[in-house]
Structures are given as C-alpha cells and as structure tokens.
Amino acid sequence: xAAVEFWYEFASTYSYPAAMRIEALAAPRGVKVVWRxxxxxxxxxxxxWRDSPFNLYPAKGRYMWRDVERICASLGLAFARPSPxxxxxxxxxxxxxxxxxxxxxxxxxxxxxxxxxxxKAIARAAIAGVLDGLGLDAExxxxxxxxxxxxxxxxxxxxxxAALGLFGAPTLVAEDGEIFWGNxxxxxxxxxxxxxx
Amino acid sequence: xAAVEFWYEFASTYSYPAAMRIEALAAPRGVKVVWRxxxxxxxxxxxxWRDSPFNLYPAKGRYMWRDVERICASLGLAFARPSPxxxxxxxxxxxxxxxxxxxxxxxxxxxxxxxxxxxKAIARAAIAGVLDGLGLDAExxxxxxxxxxxxxxxxxxxxxxAALGLFGAPTLVAEDGEIFWGNxxxxxxxxxxxxxx
Numbered sequence: 001x002a003a004v005e006f007w008y009e010f011a012s013t014y015s016y017p018a019a020m021r022i023e024a025l026a027a028p029r030g031v032k033v034v035w036r037x038x039x040x041x042x043x044x045x046x047x048x049w050r051d052s053p054f055n056l057y058p059a060k061g062r063y064m065w066r067d068v069e070r071i072c073a074s075l076g077l078a079f080a081r082p083s084p085x086x087x088x089x090x091x092x093x094x095x096x097x098x099x100x101x102x103x104x105x106x107x108x109x110x111x112x113x114x115x116x117x118x119x120k121a122i123a124r125a126a127i128a129g130v131l132d133g134l135g136l137d138a139e140x141x142x143x144x145x146x147x148x149x150x151x152x153x154x155x156x157x158x159x160x161x162a163a164l165g166l167f168g169a170p171t172l173v174a175e176d177g178e179i180f181w182g183n184x185x186x187x188x189x190x191x192x193x194x195x196x197x
Numbered sequence: 198x199a200a201v202e203f204w205y206e207f208a209s210t211y212s213y214p215a216a217m218r219i220e221a222l223a224a225p226r227g228v229k230v231v232w233r234x235x236x237x238x239x240x241x242x243x244x245x246w247r248d249s250p251f252n253l254y255p256a257k258g259r260y261m262w263r264d265v266e267r268i269c270a271s272l273g274l275a276f277a278r279p280s281p282x283x284x285x286x287x288x289x290x291x292x293x294x295x296x297x298x299x300x301x302x303x304x305x306x307x308x309x310x311x312x313x314x315x316x317k318a319i320a321r322a323a324i325a326g327v328l329d330g331l332g333l334d335a336e337x338x339x340x341x342x343x344x345x346x347x348x349x350x351x352x353x354x355x356x357x358x359a360a361l362g363l364f365g366a367p368t369l370v371a372e373d374g375e376i377f378w379g380n381x382x383x384x385x386x387x388x389x390x391x392x393x394x
Contacts, residue, residue, distance in 0.1 A: 043256075047254050057244050059240075059359075059363070060365075062362055063362065063376060063378055066375075066376075070385075074394070162256075166256070167257045168257075179260060181260055184381055184382075185381075188267075197267075197270075197271070
C-alpha cells in the first residue's frame with residue numbers, strides 16, 4: 001500500500017483544511033497517510049523569522065486570511081481567527097507525537113477545529129478538553145507528553161523535517177522523497193504516491 | 198464581459214506557466230484577461246529583501262525549482278533555469294507596458310519562453326530578438342520603452358500593485374478587488390470573475 005507522510009503544524013492556518021480533508025482524498029486512491037506533527041518555529045528561526053511570516057509581511061498576511069476564509073467556505077468548514085496568531089503549538093504537538101497512530105489523526109482534527117473553527121487558544125485547557133472528548137485520561141496524557149523522552153521525540157521530528165527540506169506546512173512527503181507543499185498540493189502529492197504524475 | 202487583471206513579473210518562475218496557460222483557461226469562461234506587467238523588486242525591497250526569497254531561503258528555493266519543473270512537465274512546457282536567477286526584468290517590463298494591448302500578451306509569452314524554456318538572459322539582445330520576431334522595429338520599440346514617460350508608466354503600475362495589496366506574482370485581481378496569488382490559483386480567480394465561487 002502506497003503511503004505519504006503528512007507533515008503539519010498546529011499553528012498553521014493552511015494545515016487546518018488539509019487535516020480536515022486529507023483522509024477523504026487518500027482513501028479512494030488507496031494511500032495510507034502517516035500523520036507527522038512538527039514545529040515550524042525552529043525552522044522559521046533558522047530563516048531569521050521570530051514571528052509568523054504572515055505577521056512579518058502584512059500584505060501576505062492579509063491575503064492569507066482571506067484565502068483561508070475562501071478555502072474553508074468552499075469546503076463547508078467553519079473558520080475563526082485564534083488570538084493571538086500564531087498560537088503556541090508546542091503542547092499540542094507534544095501530545096500529538098505521544099499518541100498512538102490510531103488516535104493521532106482524530107486528536108489533530110479536533111485541535112484544529114477548536115483553534116480555527118471555534119477560534120480558541122490551544123493552551124492546556126483546550127488540549128485537555130480534546131483528550132477528554134476522545135475518552136482519554138487527559139492528566140495522564142499531558143504528563144506523558146511532557147516527559148523528557150517525548151519532548152526529545154518531537155525535537156527529532158523537527159530535525160527530520162529540516163533534513164527533508166521542509167520549510168512550511170502542510171507538506172506531503174512521498175516515499176521517493178518528493179515533497180508537495182501546501183493545502184492545494186494534497187491531490188498532486190497523493191496522485192504522485194500512486195504513480196500518477 | 199467579465200475581466201481579470203493578470204499581474205506578472207518577467208523574473209518570476211511561476212509567472213511563466215501562468216502566462217502560457219491563462220488565455221486557454223479564460224476563453225471557455227468568456228473572461229477577458231488584462232495583462233499587467235509589473236516589478237516585484239520594489240515590493241520585495243519594502244519587505245527587506247534584496248534578492249529573490251528563493252535565493253534568500255534555500256529550502257524554499259530548492260522546492261520551487263523542483264515544483265516548477267514538475268508543473269512545466271505536466272503542461273508539456275520546456276523548462277530551463279536562466280543564470281543568474283532572478284534575471285533583471287526591468288527592460289522587459291518597460292517594453293511590455295509600452296506595447297499595445299493586442300501585442301503585449303504574445304510579447305510576454307515569447308520573453309518567458311526565451312527565459313525559462315531556453316534559459317536565456319532577458320537582456321537587450323533577447324528582447325530585441327523577440328520584438329524582431331513579432332515583426333516590430335526593435336530599435337524604435339526599445340527607445341520608446343526607455344522614454345521617461347514610459348518609465349513613469351511602469352513605476353505607476355508598481356505603485357498600483359502595492360496599493361492593491363500584491364506581494365507576489367502571478368496574481369489575478371478580479372473586478373471586485375478579490376486577489377488570487379499563484380499559478381495554481383488561475384482557475385479559481387477566473388471562476389470568481391464569472392460568479393462561480
């Protein structure tokens with residue numbers, strides 16, 4: 001079965017529609033999606049950015065908000081701006097990497113919905129609420145996420161993202177190393193995974 | 198008849214496939230394309246960039262070259278990297294704004310083909326060659342392009358691009374002011390122009 005890695009960042013606006021629609025695009029193609037949460041902050045810092053480029057470059061930011069609004073409207077997805085933007089996504093990412101493969105996608109979608117459909121901060125309370133809603137023991141899961149070994153696991157994921165040449169999110173990585181950046185490249189990346197070029 | 202403004206930059210890689218395919222996308226929708234060459238350099242300078250972001254941010258640059266190569270392959274377009282990149286596009290832009298609306302699109306496509314299909318520098322000799330190929334008086338056209346009034350015309354276009362909120366190329370601007378950035382937004386922008394949302 002062909003597989004693609006789906007690299008996403010919880011603070012990333014375009015990762016939200018991508019996370020919501022990728023499984024529906026992958027299923028008819030018979031492609032397995034490997035969900036890989038990571039952090040863009042360290043990669044942006046290497047580029048000299050201490051904030052989201054959407055804040056650093058206001059024209060780009062204005063366009064992005066309108067563009068994501070249009071994308072969500074076309075998908076029938078609610079959309080709200082969390083404040084501040086970008087949200088600190090460290091805890092969400094740590095929890096996501098700590099979870100089993102089976103639960104990570106649904107946890108991730110629910111975090112995105114809290115953040116970008118409801119406009120909520122993805123701080124401890126919201127993450128605990130998502131874990132509760134999934135029938136998980138929130139306190140135990142948060143403790144596991146903040147365990148030193150798990151923190152290191154997320155760090156290694158960020159290092160792997162940098163080594164793969166990633167610079168934004170969402171990004172698909174095919175088994176042959178081809179990368180496809182952006183919500184609007186999901187179809188192309190999934191087609192690539194099954195040899196449709 | 199609905200119209201869209203097609204804002205493009207001769208040094209921009211993604212503007213090349215966009216210029217080559219936009220009329221074929223616009224015709225069946227009954228949309229008139231208004232070709233508006235401009236310069237990104239002054240806008241990038243305002244953002245603090247003294248070079249193409251694809252050079253300033255190497256991971257982004259590596260991805261762009263591969264992405265444009267894939268796009269051109271899928272469209273059956275030849276693709277070659279001009280050296281240096283980005284090319285100085287000032288003369289091409291000045292000539293393009295000086296030409297009549299009827300000839301500007303074909304002039305622009307031929308410049309893109311010289312630059313990104315053949316990998317040639319778009320300096321004076323190449324521009325003169327394109328003008329010759331169109332049956333125009335190259336020397337007279339180049340002189341007209343470098344006339345003070347025409348230089349001012351291009352400057353005004355760049356100012357208008359900034360006022361519209363443009364930050365990259367290619368960009369479509371609909372009559373209601375909606376903007377659509379990128380070669381992969383042409384279909385969406387043209388659909389928007391005819392009320393298909």
